[in-house]
Amino acid sequence: MLIVSLSPLRSDPRVLKQINLFRDKYDVVTCGFGAAPDGVSRHFEIESGLPSWPRDPKRLLQRQYRQVYWNIAAVAEAYRLLRGQRFDAVLANDANTLPLAMSLDAVHGVHADLHEFAPKEHYNKPAWRILVAPYVRWVCRTFLPQARSVTTVSDGIAEQYGRDFGVAATVVTNAAPYAEKVPRPTGRPIRLIYSSAGQRYRRIEDIISAMDAASGELELDLIVMPNEPAYVDELRRQAEPLPNVRFREPVPYDQLVDTVSEYDVSISVIPPTNFNLANALPNKFFEAVQARTAVIIGPSPAMQALVERHRLGAVTEGFSAAALRKVLQELTPEQVDGWKQNAHRAAQELSSEYQNRGWERAVDALFAAPAQMTR
Missing domain, CATH: 3.40.50.2000 (Glycogen Phosphorylase B;)
Incomplete structure (x- = not known):
């Protein structure tokens, strides 16, 4: 074969x-x-x-x-x-x-x-x-x-x-392999992770902008591949004044679930700047489930259906920085813990072995x- x-x-x-x-x-x-x-x-x-x-x-x-x-x-x-x-x-x-x-x-x-x-x-x-x-x-x-x-x-x-x-x-689907993990209790600050290819049409600057007015109760780490190096440099400069936003280096695929499991919430807001992104059901969504991490997504139909069916996290009203900021400002550790438990229950069905x-x-x-x- x-x-x-x-x-x-x-x-x-x-x-x-x-x-x-x-x-x-x-x-x-x-x-x-x-x-x-x-x-x-x-x-x-x-x-x-x-x-x-x-x-x-x-x-x-x-x-x-x-x-x-x-x-x-x-x-x-x-x-x-x-x-x-x-x-x-x-x-x-x-x-x-x-x-x-x-x-x-x-x-x-x-x-x-x-x-x-x-x-x-x-x-x-x-x-x-x-x-x-x-x-x-x-x-x-x-x-x-x-x-x-x-x-x-x-x-x-x-x-x-x-x-x-x-x-x-x-x-x-692009499901990740099943991982034997249990949800980690959510503390303060709530730790957020965003990982993506570094492409301008993904509007990653909006993810960073959503943290502009964030309190010390939230921290965001970004893992951004250098697909468009000049754009990634712009993002790094944008994040420099924000003490609760950091970049970390990309990790190999087989280490992603372990990396994401260090965090409380994975952000997967993908603006529908083209047809495929509008219908996206990306790897990182499933990696978050296997990491037993909650998710925040935009109103992308394929992801929204799974988030709502399994109660895995929050869906923003739109794809703007303001829409994401609104959800972030309302996060509580107790709410995030509930989403993590739901991810734990859904992990088998949403694993690559099943899919x-x-x-x-x-x-x-x-x-x-x-x-x-x-x-």
């Missing part, structure tokens, strides 16, 4: 969950950037830094999409490595692996796992929207119906794939189905 993703596999949480789920059941081969993940039988390493999306504006404008795809450097390298290999099944991660996966003629076909709604992934960038989005829609329209099954990360995104491309995608059964059912169904005709 091949698991392919044009990402650094050893640091891609969703792909690592797939590998861990299947490596003891199937002979798992991987293809992606970086060194081999633990426990796989063979790995085809794509040179790090090769582009995985098109950089061919002339052909994009001319809608020569097949040539565009096969001239993407990472795709061409992956095809060179995998050509002539025979696989029983392929688990293809994201739309940019779909044509490659289909070209391999796996005996039992392809399962597609889509981490975002691909046609709107960078829709806030005009050049991407004009040139790349039509190409991505072509990829999805042409190759998604060829997949024997499809999963994605949230109900809203699954519904959009169904409306636009006629595929019945099921949901496998990942969707992948297991889909891949088992591939192997149970008759071999498909190869081209």
Whole structure:
């Protein structure tokens, strides 16, 4: 079984969950950037830094999409490595692996796992929207119906794939592995944690601004990846005058739950600046549950449904600094302790072991189905 993703596999949480789920059941081969993940039988390493999306504006404008795809450097390298290999099944991660996966003629076909709604992934960038989005829609329209099954990360995104491309995608959330933890009593000051990629469209400055008038009863630590270094520097300067706001260095994925468990509340307010963020159900939400930490979220539908169903924390009225500040000013240790206990009760159901059964059912169904005709 091949698991392919044009990402650094050893640091891609969703792909690592797939590998861990299947490596003891199937002979798992991987293809992606970086060194081999633990426990796989063979790995085809794509040179790090090769582009995985098109950089061919002339052909994009001319809608020569097949040539565009096969001239993407990472795709061409992956095809060179995998050509002539025979696989029983392929688990293809994201739309940019779909044509490659289909070209391999796996005996039992392809399962597609889509981490975002691909046609709107960078829709806030005009050049991407004009040139790349039509190409991505072509990829999805042409190759998604060829997949024997499809999963994605949230109900809203699954519904959009169904409306636009006629595929019945099921949901496998970005849940974290179950952690044997118990809630830590909440004291004073109440300790808040916010972790995120350092991207301007996430409006992290609003999280910091919400602490402007906070009393000594609250402390906020931020873990921000340096995706956009100049922006992260701006955030650090913004936080300098605030004695109860600090930055801490990023930690490896396998240490995140332990890190978050040092805190009382995880903030996961994600402004809907694009379609995928509007429908987000992110890793950090589930890491907070496994850490037995309460959550404060914005009114994002996918997260709000789980927060309200399991009573995991508070939902702000909007995505502004003022809306978050209002919730923070009303926090009490007793309230937070109640949310932590609810997270403890929900941790099993919201773990990856429970959620990942969707992948297991889909891949088992591939192997149970008759071999498909190869081209």
